Amino acid sequence: MGDYKAKLPEYKSLKGISERMLAEHLKLYNGYVAKSNEIVDKLASGTVDLSKSAATYSEFRALKLEQTFNGNGMYLHQFYFENLSDNGGQAEGEVKKEIEKNFGSFEKWKDEFVATGMAGRGWAVLGLNLEDGKLYNLLYDAHNIGGFVTLVPILVLDVFEHAYFIDYGTNRKDYINAYLNLINWSVVRKRLEKAKKMYSIWTS
Ligand SMILES: [Fe+2]
Structure with a gap:
């Protein structure tokens, strides 16, 4: 069952x-x-x-x-x-450092994540790749089309129209900007910690 x-x-x-x-x-x-x-x-x-x-x-x-x-x-x-909350705090500590290390700066990551959200037909996902231990922003055009099979999701953004059309109409950008203020960074931090442990096991 x-x-x-x-x-x-x-x-x-x-x-x-x-x-x-x-x-x-x-x-x-x-x-x-x-x-x-x-x-x-x-x-x-x-x-x-x-x-x-x-x-x-x-x-x-x-x-x-x-x-x-x-x-x-x-x-x-x-x-x-x-990974959404009205009181999710800010990216700081290890999460912020890891994002900066992988993308050059937090702003660069954010710009690419937003662009991934604008480019995808279904999802934008920040995740850690178990094969190389790096963070990637990847898109999914459908639930089962996109991403690496080795990507462990750290932060997930739904960009299907049902996720924003009722409140935002066609204005996906405003929805994504509202989403950025709703990220629950403590959830993201915990996922990253677990994903890094998974990476060390995967590559051992
Ligand atoms: Fe959805």
């Missing part, structure tokens, strides 16, 4: 993210969790004919495709909601 559970945020709205827009967003997120469970159950049911698996069309192919679409849809939203 699929046992994924939604991890819902404690807040009902944020500065620059209305209650209605967040409620609609959470409906989508819950949908990804439900579908992920449905796919796990279907794959375990024994009713899918593996011998008919084909890259043109097959029931198994559809399930495998949607497993990553819904699975990443679930995880990326979870990380996105988790």
Whole structure:
């Protein structure tokens, strides 16, 4: 049985993210969790004919495709909601140092992250690459299209239209600027600490 559970945020709205827009967003997120469970159950049911698996069309192919679409849809939203807060503080200490080391300066990172958010059709993700230990801003055009397979997400930005259209219309830039003030830097710091430990294990 699929046992994924939604991890819902404690807040009902944020500065620059209305209650209605967040409620609609959470409906989508819950949908990804439900579908992920449905796919796990279907794959375990024994009713899918593996011998008919084909890259043109097959029931198994559809399930495998949607497993990553819904699975990443679930995880990326979870990380996105988790890394937002009305009182997230500032980037400082180790996080700021690491960003400066990788991007030249905090401003350079921010400019590239915003540009990644403007260029992506789905997500912008700051993450640590387990292969070289470096930070990257990478984009996803869909939940399962983009990124490195070795990227551990540190900070996730949703740029699908559903994430901002209700409050901002077509003005994605203003949404991203509001988002920058909502980053929960203590969450980012904890993720970075864990990712660095993962990197040392991965490369040992
Ligand atoms: Fe979303």
